[in-house]
Ligand SMILES: Nc1ncnc2c1ncn2[C@@H]1O[C@H](COP(=O)(O)OP(=O)(O)OP(=O)(O)O)[C@@H](O)[C@H]1O
């Protein structure tokens with residue numbers, strides 16, 4: 001039997017802010033199989049940090065709950081799903097707008113979703129009030145130019 | 159994070175070190191505000207050279223410090239801002255308020 005995905009992993013942890021670093025580092029370690037550049041890896045880490053932080057501070061607020069992170073690899077693509085069973089988003093379109101935040105008093109800037117959209121190739125938000133939120137993001141890791149080819153190009157450019 | 163105050167220029171420099179995220183930002187904010195209140199500088203520079211990670215929590219942190227600094231009549235600048243930290247600040251539009259400078263000492 002052939003699996004639909006080349007590889008797959010799932011994490012589940014409670015909504016503590018100390019798990020933000022754990023989640024982004026774990027996903028980055030998994031993504032390393034696709035041989036990303038340092039910049040691509042930084043993009044993935046930042047996007048994961050944004051979504052996990054949102055689940056903690058907006059989804060669960062002061063309550064404790066579970067956050068799930070599901071990662072799949074297919075060809076040179078990583079698909080990351082981050083979900084909570086928190087309070088949900090009332091207006092998804094508004095939430096995606098830059099500078100939109102429901103917690104300005106906590107020094108939030110309302111840039112989380114904007115950063116995810118710009119650092120990843122795509123982002124999709126599903127949310128039901130009172131039930132929770134799921135953010136799915138995809139990034140294609142670019143093909144690296146072979147070293148020999150690069151050297152050849154550098155020589156011919158001169 | 160370390161900070162250094164240059165009395166002559168009333169310049170306060172913060173060498174940022176932690177990963178700047180939601181978890182760490184509260185601690186950083188407390189320390190920074192404490193030092194600002196203590197020295198009442200005219201100029202504050204945040205050095206990002208040793209920051210290995212930052213997400214949107216860093217934008218909120220800088221906007222908050224900018225507001226505080228403006229209240230006491232200090233100007234705020236950043237230096238050694240690179241890579242994804244730079245991308246995030248560019249996206250947020252705060253560089254209009256808090257410019258990036260080459261060197262903390264060049265006034
Ligand atoms: N998991 C979630 N559960 C409930 N509400 C959410 C969730 N994620 C985001 N939101 C809502 O969407 C808004 C926008 O999120 P976004 O991450 O863009 O900004 P922010 O978290 O408010 O600020 P920043 O990320 O810049 O610190 C939030 O203010 C919140 O109202």
Ligand SMILES: [Mg+2]
Pocket residue numbers: 050053054111112113214
């Ligand atoms: Mg956010």
